[in-house]
Amino acid sequence: RKEVEQDPGPFNVPEGATVAFNCTYSNSASQSFFWYRQDCRKEPKLLMSVYSSGNEDGRFTAQLNRASQYISLLIRDSKLSDSATYLCVVFRDDKIIFGKGTRLHILP
Amino acid sequence: GAVVSQHPSWVICKSGTSVKIECRSLDFQATTMFWYRQFPKQSLMLMATSNEGSKATYEQGVEKDKFLINHASLTLSTLTVTSAHPEDSSFYICSAKNEGRGLYGYTFGSGTRLTVV
Numbered sequence: 001r002k003e004v005e006q007d008p009g010p011f012n013v014p015e016g017a018t019v020a021f022n023c024t025y026s027n028s029a030s031q032s033f034f035w036y037r038q039d040c041r042k043e044p045k046l047l048m049s050v051y052s053s054g055n056e057d058g059r060f061t062a063q064l065n066r067a068s069q070y071i072s073l074l075i076r077d078s079k080l081s082d083s084a085t086y087l088c089v090v091f092r093d094d095k096i097i098f099g100k101g102t103r104l105h106i107l108p
Numbered sequence: 109g110a111v112v113s114q115h116p117s118w119v120i121c122k123s124g125t126s127v128k129i130e131c132r133s134l135d136f137q138a139t140t141m142f143w144y145r146q147f148p149k150q151s152l153m154l155m156a157t158s159n160e161g162s163k164a165t166y167e168q169g170v171e172k173d174k175f176l177i178n179h180a181s182l183t184l185s186t187l188t189v190t191s192a193h194p195e196d197s198s199f200y201i202c203s204a205k206n207e208g209r210g211l212y213g214y215t216f217g218s219g220t221r222l223t224v225v
Contacts, residue, residue, distance in 0.1 A: 043216040045216070087152075098144075099151055100149075
């Protein structure tokens with residue numbers, strides 16, 4: 001079992017819809033959590049950090065449930081430019097551990 | 109903001125040759141840099157942690173004699189893929205840690221797409 005597991009995707013979603021991604025991590029010693037975005041053939045870029053109290057940034061909301069070892073990302077009013085792969089990222093022992101990513105296609 | 113420059117962005121080489129990839133932190137000093145590899149539709153996998161002035165720490169299953177890492181200065185780390193074979197074809201990305209920014213201090217290079225023919 002991989003340390004960070006994500007929804008397999010791809011998600012094909014009409015523009016304007018709301019889409020949710022899930023992620024689970026297996027190591028309870030994981031310290032910090034982030035969502036990254038990766039466009040095709042590009043480097044990953046930090047989207048937002050994830051806290052137990054929730055984190056909202058515009059149309060994006062991220063949530064952490066430490067008890068369930070579960071992380072979520074919600075995108076509201078999706079735009080064509082949101083099409084990308086979303087990576088669930090866990091920091092543990094000064095290492096960055098990436099999930100496989102979930103591909104999102106926003107359809108016009 | 110913090111910038112990490114990675115070169116080349118893509119390279120095609122013949123089987124059996126060696127390829128060097130450079131990773132530079134342009135506006136900060138990085139005592140620690142990381143090298144990742146990403147195969148198509150797979151996650152980024154950490155290959156090794158590069159520490160300035162000391163030997164790199166390799167992840168399990170990564171051959172240190174094949175993937176040579178040098179971190180001779182606080183702004184430059186290099187990864188050399190020696191005797192490359194087609195199965196080494198992949199997307200290689202470096203990341204540099206800006207110590208002053210804590211967990212937000214990890215900046216990625218733009219990646220190098222290696223194709224071995």
